Amino acid sequence: MATTLVKGNKAVVIGALYAGADCFFGYPITPASEILAEASNLFPKVGRKFVQAESEEASINMCYGAASTGHRVFTASSGPGISLMQEAISYMAGAELPAVVVDVMRAGPGLGNIGPEQGDYNQVVKGGGHGNYKPIVLAPNSVQEMGDFTRRAFDLADKWRTPVYVLADGVLGQMIEPFTFPEQAVEPKADTAWAVNGTADTRQNLVTSIFLNFDQLEDFNNRLQHKYERIAAEEQDCETLNCDDADTILVAYGISSRIAKTAMDQARAQGRKVGLFRPITLNPFPKDALAQLAQQPRSFVCVEMSNGQMADDVRLAIGCSRPVSLVSRLGGNLITLAQVLQGIDQAANR
Amino acid sequence: MQEKVIRTQGIYPEFPRKGPSPAPSATHYCPGCGHGVIHKLIAEALADANLQDRTIVISPVGCAVFAYYYFDAGNIQVAHGRAPAVATGVSRATDQIVLAYQGDGDLASIGLNETLQAANRGEKICVFFVNNTVYGMTGGQMAPTTLVGEKTVTCPDGRDPLTQGYPLHMCELISSLKAPVFVERVSVSDIAHIRKARAAIRKAIDIQREGKGYCFIEVLSPCPTNLGKASATDNVKWINEQMEKEFPLGNFRDLTATAETIVRPASDFSKDTLDRLFHLDELAETAQDNDASFRPVQVKIAGFGGQGVLSLGTMLSQAAQLAGKQTSWYPSYGPEQRGGTSNCSVHISTQPIGSPVVYNPDLLVAMNRPSLEKFKHDVRPGGVIMYDAIMGEVDIPEGVKGVAVPAQQLADEAGNERGANTIMFGVMLALGITGLPESAFKDALAAAFAKKPKLIPINVAVLDHAARWVRENVR
Structure with a gap:
């Protein structure tokens, strides 16, 4: 078992790399910025894709794009940035896209400050954007879990085709503890049944969240609620x-x-x-x-x-x-x- | 005589995504709308280049929200204004051909930032910008491209530059950037214009096929429903005479001859590569020490930024980890750091660590007086305060042992003027407060300077010098 001291925010990036995350898109914000910096350094070294986006709206929509292709993708931010991402996370829930969002919480409301707080609970756990959706939310409490839960988040996102949060806080992001590296690395495969990734077998696929017909949208919403019931039955931890x-x-x-x-x-x-x-x-x-x-x-x-x-x-x-x-x-x-x-x-x- | 049916290539023969319809091959667009023509030009270009399997079309919000009814390619529908960001994600993930199709409100108003930034990054995408000077889907509101004096639902007296500003010129903005490869403004008002539009669209698709980078095609297009013209001919006339005056047609950028194919590397998912990336083979195997009799140690280190306060803490934590202990390091972060003072908490234990914050340290290392004054009363009875002797006279609380360390002087003597924090590390070792062996301290020092191995011997000398000083001066 390979163990070394790692900062919480870096453990997120390590967990993501071993989980087969192909893309990271992000925007700077304290106390989550090390995730962006580590990803900028590490992702290109293994051919993975990194873009520093122009805003949190852009970074989460880049995630929407990469998620639509069935590739594993994630972003990270803190309260004010998460607020800006809520629009696209609602779209992801509506289009049933898997993606991982890491929230390293800071104190609010408004600009607040960069100290640790847990005031994002409602905007993350309850949905946060418009519509009847709920993302899966994992809450680590150690550097080890920052990495492990990020890996687990990717699996859950794929399994349930839903955005999944890792909800951390400034202390977990900034602290250093011994971290044991994963024993396995995931080689992800895009699910060609629904993904749109520019291939002949996915040409007929469509990613969308629009249902003009009221009854169809109601049916879709009911299906989503049924999915959330199954998640509630199977994933409580x-x-x-x-x-x-x-x-x-x-x-x-x-x-x-x-x-x-x-x-x-x-x-x-x-x-x-x-x-x-x-x-x-x-x-x-x-x-x-x-x-x-x-x-x-x-x-x-x-x-x-x-x-x-x-x-x-x-x-x-x-x-x-x-x-x-x-x-x-x-x-x-x-x-x-x-x-x-x-x-x-x-x-x-x- | 046999009837000759000309089928548009690249468009689905019928549009079932519309839902049940008495006219399954009719679009949802209004009669006389430019979108149908533009769809056809793009779709035929894709089909002729045999690119449909490789292409992903992004549908915007606006009248073209249903572009995915029509394009026989991969389709993604996205939020208002975000098409270039989504296209960026798709392009980076797949390295395939990505077309973003957007109207004027979507692209030039709510999505202006995404538009300019994707162009500025030179993303390998092609953006089709349909400019009809008005919000169509929502019922004819003023757009960022509405002409001065043009009446819309939200500028009923005509656009007044004094209160509503001037039309945005997107080709001009985009072509002020360095990265775009091809930027052209065309029109689909009439047959002659459509021919030129067709050529520009084909060129842009060709650039995408070759993976050469960012293309932007602006298309002046009629909105017969919202422009309020009396007839189709009036629409043509208005575009050709009024719109073209504000938005001159032509090529703004063509770097096709010099632009090179952008090659994106393949993703490597193998564990071996990752293990090498993190140098896992160089990590020392440490046997976990579960000795319940080990007394947990809590250390607070505080001082000015630049005194090596945080790195002294990580070295201590590293020594604990290498000795098989549980450990945590937690810094004060943010403004406090910038304001001049910083501190960190280190726990060392053989049991799982609860709160990583140190409230009542067994050892306080104070590198400056404000830190000493701030934390000295928190030190546990029987605890130790190490402070820099440069502070002179200090009050140490009763029941706590004070050790004045001439850290800077000792560091200078040992030949490393930047080694004051390593002196403190050595004093910690020699005082035996942490319960960690000497080897762990030296290994931690080596790990801290792993990237500058030349500095290891000098720092070991500093450590030894500090230990010697303790033996000779501290009882």
């Missing part, structure tokens, strides 16, 4: 630590789950029955496992750097059957251990 006997369960994803884990360890060392539930897929949200945990009387403490965007999904998943509280920091600040421990205390004293 989470990590649970010490949840069985816990009277308080911390719910956190991304870097917040690492802080929550440290808090859980400290609370356990003090004899407190605290567990950690980490959603790995944010869409589909791992609601089945969470609902199962909510069958016992216990409280849930959401630890997230947003105004409770994920906490809403926790309440939905458990049908508001147990108390759900929120430990949060905004504006680029990280949640502190003391805050989480206090949140655990408050939940217990309710």
